[in-house]
């Protein structure tokens with residue numbers, strides 16, 4: 001298959017590309033404006049790279065031409081910033097996705113897989129969350145992802161494009177150095193010998209999905225007939241205290257790990273994790289990496305990366 005990956009230079013994209021190339025069956029092109037990703041992270045792979053913006057219709061038309069499938073990862077994924085600047089988030093995530101779908105429709109693309117999100121779309125919902133729950137996004141970012149899912153569904157029904165929305169949980173892994181997510185943040189602080197700040201008592205629960213499991217799931221899903229919405233998570237609830245214990249195991253006893261406690265942050269969802277039985281059944285999704293194993297692989301990557309990379313500003 002000839003596959004276009006939008007946002008392929010980002011954290012998930014740069015892990016996905018080697019997975020897509022692994023079987024030798026696919027020809028990969030990437031469209032990315034490098035607003036948060038870096039071409040350098042995928043420069044070693046045999047891909048066709050376009051540095052360009054999703055909002056540029058000429059660039060899009062060229063990028064989708066002749067592609068059998070699109071994996072749409074490009075987004076403004078900054079939840080907090082979307083509250084300060086909802087319009088910018090809307091333009092990239094909603095208008096950008098709409099323009100991509102229109103370009104794909106004109107070009108006759110038959111398959112589109114979209115990177116959506118579970119927690120930000122559903123907001124406060126009883127855990128474990130699943131695909132049938134009513135969406136009540138709490139941030140413009142969550143709303144933008146929900147709107148884009150709506151357009152994917154509509155383009156599937158109206159134009160026969162096989163569209164699939166995959167709702168990711170909290171993804172972690174190698175190459176997450178520009179992410180502000182908890183595991184990347186904690187590993188960077190450990191390397192800088194800074195204390196890890198826990199807001200609250202560590203009882204907050206999340207679903208941490210190793211990026212290796214996620215990219216295997218995405219690569220497998222592209223060839224499946226399935227359409228609609230599916231959650232991709234680990235399917236495991238993990239409290240912050242359990243995460244810290246797993247990190248301690250993954251990094252070994254010799255790395256100092258200081259923890260400081262601060263009050264709970266207002267507005268933070270306390271407990272969310274995913275029921276992934278639908279993805280297991282229909283997509284054959286099987287996240288088999290244990291938390292400690294995934295953390296050890298991530299930690300090994302963070303340790304070997306150079307200081308300049310580690311000090312890159314956090315974008316997302």
Ligand SMILES: NC(=O)c1ccc[n+]([C@@H]2O[C@H](COP(=O)([O-])OP(=O)(O)OC[C@H]3O[C@@H](n4cnc5c(N)ncnc54)[C@H](O)[C@@H]3O)[C@@H](O)[C@H]2O)c1
Nearest residue numbers: 007009010011012033034035036037053054074075115171
């Ligand atoms: N990382 C997670 O835990 C997580 C969880 C749920 C959903 N997602 C979704 O998965 C996707 C990938 O996330 P990520 O963590 O790799 O984020 P990322 O920021 O590392 O990657 C996004 C990529 O898109 C590119 N991009 C942004 N705006 C663009 C534009 N207008 N035109 C072209 N390229 C553009 C960026 O340069 C970057 O390389 C996003 O859609 C995100 O919302 C991620």
